[in-house]
Amino acid sequence: MPSLLFPRIESGTARLGRPLEVCAILYLVTAMLAVSPGMAQDARDGSLYSRFGIGALQLHAGGQGTGIGHAGFALHSLQYVNPNNPGAWADQVLTRISAGFAYQSLVISNENKETSRLASGHLSGIQLGFPLIERKLGIALGFAPFSRVSYNVANEGTLLAGDPARPDTAGYRVNFFGSGGIQQITGGLGYRFSPNFSAGASLNALFGLIDDGRETIFLEGSSGPLFLDTNLETSTRLNGLSATFGALFSVQNVFAEEDYISVGGAFTLPTTLSAKRVTTLGQSLDRDTLGTTISGKVDMPWQLGLGVAYYPDNRWTVSAGGKFAPWTNLRSTIPLPGYDSGTAQGLSDVVQFGTGVEFLPAGTDLLAAWPARIAYRFGISWDRAYISPDRNMNIETTSISAGFGLPTLIPGARLDINMQVGIRGAANADLVRDVFYRLSMSVNIGERWFQTPKLR
Numbered sequence: 001m002p003s004l005l006f007p008r009i010e011s012g013t014a015r016l017g018r019p020l021e022v023c024a025i026l027y028l029v030t031a032m033l034a035v036s037p038g039m040a041q042d043a044r045d046g047s048l049y050s051r052f053g054i055g056a057l058q059l060h061a062g063g064q065g066t067g068i069g070h071a072g073f074a075l076h077s078l079q080y081v082n083p084n085n086p087g088a089w090a091d092q093v094l095t096r097i098s099a100g101f102a103y104q105s106l107v108i109s110n111e112n113k114e115t116s117r118l119a120s121g122h123l124s125g126i127q128l129g130f131p132l133i134e135r136k137l138g139i140a141l142g143f144a145p146f147s148r149v150s151y152n153v154a155n156e157g158t159l160l161a162g163d164p165a166r167p168d169t170a171g172y173r174v175n176f177f178g179s180g181g182i183q184q185i186t187g188g189l190g191y192r193f194s195p196n197f198s199a200g201a202s203l204n205a206l207f208g209l210i211d212d213g214r215e216t217i218f219l220e221g222s223s224g225p226l227f228l229d230t231n232l233e234t235s236t237r238l239n240g241l242s243a244t245f246g247a248l249f250s251v252q253n254v255f256a257e258e259d260y261i262s263v264g265g266a267f268t269l270p271t272t273l274s275a276k277r278v279t280t281l282g283q284s285l286d287r288d289t290l291g292t293t294i295s296g297k298v299d300m301p302w303q304l305g306l307g308v309a310y311y312p313d314n315r316w317t318v319s320a321g322g323k324f325a326p327w328t329n330l331r332s333t334i335p336l337p338g339y340d341s342g343t344a345q346g347l348s349d350v351v352q353f354g355t356g357v358e359f360l361p362a363g364t365d366l367l368a369a370w371p372a373r374i375a376y377r378f379g380i381s382w383d384r385a386y387i388s389p390d391r392n393m394n395i396e397t398t399s400i401s402a403g404f405g406l407p408t409l410i411p412g413a414r415l416d417i418n419m420q421v422g423i424r425g426a427a428n429a430d431l432v433r434d435v436f437y438r439l440s441m442s443v444n445i446g447e448r449w450f451q452t453p454k455l456r
Contacts, residue, residue: 045118046150047106047434049395049425052338052387053330054238054298055147055181055210057350059383060084060125063098063416063442067403068356069379071321073307074264076250079405079414080444081129081140084305085266086200087248089190092138094412095130095449099123100442107435109427120150124440130449132189140202141187148181149210171219182208182238182273190246199247206273207239212337234279236334238298242271254310261310264321268303275334296333301326303350314363320355327386338387348388348395354381356401375405377418389430397424399436412446 050056064080065072072084081096082088102124109115125144132139156173188202213233246266254261275296307321326349332339338346356379362368378401385395399422406415417440424434 045106045120045152046104046148047424047436048108048151048153048432049385049387049434050147050149051151051153051176051178051212052346053147053336055149057147057386058145058181059352060144062125062127063100063403063405063414063418063444064358064375064377066124066420066440067377067379067401067405067416067418068317068319068358069354069381069401070352071307071309071319071354071356071379071381073246073266073305073321073323074248074262074309075307075317075319076248076262076309076311079446081127081142083125083127083140083142083144083186085246085248085264085307086140086188086190086202086244087198087246087264087266089129089138089140089188089200090192090198091135091190092129092131092140093134093448094446095128096444096446097126097128098442098444099126100416100440102438102440104439105437108432109435110432111428113427122148124442136192137189139187139189141185143183143185146182146184146206146208149178149212150181152177173217173219175215175217176213177215178210178212180208180210182206182210186244188244196250197248199245201246202244204242204244204268205239206242206271208237210236210238212236230282232279232281234277236275236277238273238275240271240273240300242269242300244268256312259310259312261308263306263308265304265306267305270302270329271300273298273300275332277334294334298334298336299329299331301329315360317358317360318355319357320353322351322353324352325350325386330386346388348384348386350384350386352381352383354379356380358405360405370407373407375414377401377403377405381422385424393430395425395431397422399423410445414444416440416442416444 047056059070060083061070061072062080062083064077065075065084072082075082076088076091078091078093081098101121103121104119106118107115125142127140127142129138129140131137153176154173158171185205186202188200190198190200192198211233216230218229244266246264248262248264250260250262252260275298277294279292303323303325305321305323307319309317309319311317328347328349330347356377358375358377360375362372380400382396382398388394399420401418401420403416403418408415420438422436425431427433
């Protein structure tokens, strides 16, 4: 293998059985899995745009890709498990596990300059990868949110009923709220066919529960007996399977003697999610008055991601890429907020672009000073959401990101910290503007496990 394409990595020499580190890994994974379901189902402190469709789609690019603008389809790395391209899983040398958590502060504003400030945290993803044959055949498993529903908005008004000459009046407040989302578990392998080409495939299991509710409360001072508080809620359970195929091609000595460039892509097949929805309606905030159940399906579109990465030397990584998914092809036999099943209005094709750079001053020098072994990252990204008020108006997000990859006292382990600032939508008569500040942290640990002792 070319030394520049596959440089040395920080690695421990321990075999499976270092109890402190193994227990720390198991504790971290268990704690995050225990916390995540509660957050996914109860949190309502997110964007109002997550109310529509199946929720706001989530970007998961790992600790390295998040800091460089989610441009990770062509990244080669022995330090990270690439969650975006199964073709990169053939690079693995060590058994690696990473887990990340994200905290977001959100400021929502409308055309009247009214603002609301919200904050929430959630699990951003877990990745596990290990080699069956070093730098030849690797396996990866992952868990990450696919979409997220998290909103809470109120609307107030006055109703008139009864005799027009002496009408009953009632002030009311309608609360719209939702939580949950779709999760994704991924498992697959990558194989290196030659020093310059690798490919892989994964099977993706999608599942989740989305809760939407509408609570009508009549305020004090209502002058008639005709008005009763009501609560309408729907719980939609979704599940299905999909598959992703990825490839990675690399060439050395392109513009200089020791540089190389890699081109990668991943294609996800369309899938159909089975859906079961339970609707409950009650009076005086009692939801047990009426319950109905319907079944249906949601046809999800395919997705294509492409990227390119350039490595001038072992200190610099410059990456760019994007993805496309024709969400105008979405079809659902159950009603979805913001979607017209007859005309597919309210939908737009998803487009996302990102670019970024990573600088590691020490390169592959493992004996360099600690500040020189810190990876410094910067990125810019733009995307168009699949929900659109009309065909001439899109919901766009622009963000910048910066981060650090910090080496730790444990060989092969790094702590990644990334910060992201972005703007989504616009403050006008039809939309609101989201300004979000996101801090994400992930722990990435690598060990040489399953090593066969040599007989002397």
